[in-house]
Amino acid sequence: MDYEALYKEKLTTAKQAAELVKSGDWVDYAWCATTPAAFDRALAKRMPELHDVRVYGGILMQEPEIFKIEEPADHFTWNSWHMGGIERKAVAKGFSFYAPIRYSELPRYYRDMADAVDIIVMQVSPMDKHGYFSLGPSASHLTAACERSKCIIVEVNENVPRCLGGFDNVIHVSKVDGIIEGDNPPMLELGGGGAATEVDQAVAKMIVEQIPDGACLQLGIGGMPNAVGSLIADSDLKDLGVHTEMYVDAFVDIAKAGKINGSRKNINKGRQTYAFAAGTKKLYDYLDDNPECMSVPVDYANDIDVISAHDNFISINNAVDIDLFGQVNAESAGTKNISGAGGQLDFVLGAYKSKGGKSFICLSSTFKSKQGELQSRIRPTLANGSIVTDTRANVHYVVTEYGIAYLKGKSTWQKAESLINIAHPDFRDELIREAENMHIWRRSNK
Numbered sequence: 001m002d003y004e005a006l007y008k009e010k011l012t013t014a015k016q017a018a019e020l021v022k023s024g025d026w027v028d029y030a031w032c033a034t035t036p037a038a039f040d041r042a043l044a045k046r047m048p049e050l051h052d053v054r055v056y057g058g059i060l061m062q063e064p065e066i067f068k069i070e071e072p073a074d075h076f077t078w079n080s081w082h083m084g085g086i087e088r089k090a091v092a093k094g095f096s097f098y099a100p101i102r103y104s105e106l107p108r109y110y111r112d113m114a115d116a117v118d119i120i121v122m123q124v125s126p127m128d129k130h131g132y133f134s135l136g137p138s139a140s141h142l143t144a145a146c147e148r149s150k151c152i153i154v155e156v157n158e159n160v161p162r163c164l165g166g167f168d169n170v171i172h173v174s175k176v177d178g179i180i181e182g183d184n185p186p187m188l189e190l191g192g193g194g195a196a197t198e199v200d201q202a203v204a205k206m207i208v209e210q211i212p213d214g215a216c217l218q219l220g221i222g223g224m225p226n227a228v229g230s231l232i233a234d235s236d237l238k239d240l241g242v243h244t245e246m247y248v249d250a251f252v253d254i255a256k257a258g259k260i261n262g263s264r265k266n267i268n269k270g271r272q273t274y275a276f277a278a279g280t281k282k283l284y285d286y287l288d289d290n291p292e293c294m295s296v297p298v299d300y301a302n303d304i305d306v307i308s309a310h311d312n313f314i315s316i317n318n319a320v321d322i323d324l325f326g327q328v329n330a331e332s333a334g335t336k337n338i339s340g341a342g343g344q345l346d347f348v349l350g351a352y353k354s355k356g357g358k359s360f361i362c363l364s365s366t367f368k369s370k371q372g373e374l375q376s377r378i379r380p381t382l383a384n385g386s387i388v389t390d391t392r393a394n395v396h397y398v399v400t401e402y403g404i405a406y407l408k409g410k411s412t413w414q415k416a417e418s419l420i421n422i423a424h425p426d427f428r429d430e431l432i433r434e435a436e437n438m439h440i441w442r443r444s445n446k
Helices: 003-009 014-018 038-049 085-092 103-112 142-147 198-208 223-233 249-256 281-287 304-308 344-353 412-421 425-437
Strands: 026-028 053-057 076-080 096-098 119-124 132-134 152-156 170-172 178-181 216-219 241-247 272-277 293-295 313-318 321-323 358-362 366-368 374-376 397-400 403-406
Touching (some): 014 178, 038 152, 076 085, 198 358, 198 397, 198 403, 216 249, 241 249, 304 313, 304 344, 374 425
Parallel strands (some): 026 053, 026 119, 053 076, 119 152, 152 178, 216 241, 216 313, 313 358
Antiparallel strands (some): 366 374, 397 403
16 A cells, blocks of 8 residues: 555645534544644634534644634534633633543543534544554543544644653554644643642652552642652652653653653553543653653543552542542532542552552642632542542542641541541641541540
8 A cells, every 4th residue: 555645645724624524523632732723713703604513623732723713603613521711711601511420430431422523623633654643642542532432633743742652642644534634833831830830849758658669650730749759759769661642741750760661560560551641742752753752542541440450559639629428529629620530539440459559639629719718639529529549448648748648448437537637737627627626526525
């Protein structure tokens, strides 16, 4: 097969691809760093002619052009697999909605969905000599999405890193229906949530002390996981491995410090395994054509049995708040959606199932409200409408700047006592009173 000839036959323009979209269609904007650019601009020009277009996507790193048209809610809905700041603003405008699902379930959902996607468009790396386009840092669920799409359009971008696998991390030119040669925009960058605070550093220090040599790491995004990564890079730890949902800049720092070699991983020895990646140029340059890094679909990366197959698995994730029953909310502020279920619960369960594994949920003990009032993140009960991301039966360790609480298997009064002990001192007496009212406090505890 002459792949170059086939490539040329399938060349199209963003305008021609956008003209394929009809009212009522399901359009898939792929995922995170490889959300389409040229196609999005073309569809934004056409969208005012359409109605009831339904768009899938997630973790937007730049506001799509379709979001900027007049009265977007009259023309389309954005259906997000995982929310970010851009999508939260769109919720308030009435055209963005979260689709709750465990992230690991996405590939099966696509393969089993009743209605196929009408058109999927994604940024990819240039075709290689074998006719394959790399899905870049977004293997995630995209192979499954392509299998259920009536029309597949790829938008070639020379700046998309060629991320090696793995499996389900490429698409062949014979499988695509159209190829857009875009203007090669730089990869969008995602920071780590700002510089680590003193609270982040305090939490990170306690967690790093719990990590043994040879551990396999999963880090979430945000100040605390980044702080953990920085401390690991500066530590004496060695022979670390990586098996994670999201690959972030902290892993690059740890690897370049010589701490990661994957030599003690039980499976995929020597490989850093991940479902998707987003970060700075440093991260994309590191992933590009790097055989040590293994891009895989999310139903493999987040599979509880795959996670637990690694001894000494260490999972580190953030939370919004937690109640005295040990219920973790990592998704919302009351009824206001912040992010999504993601894979946190998968890693909480997988890490505990791992021989020697530990799962850490990190949060600062307090936050300030918009009115400047100091409030506790450890609450008697979650706020009305809050989402339970990790149930009280599953949480292993919870960490604030005041210490580490071990919750697994403890009775209700023991959980309450452990959490109150790591709450901000200004709120402990109030939390005790509330625990007494809920009959989860023993008078002898204090």
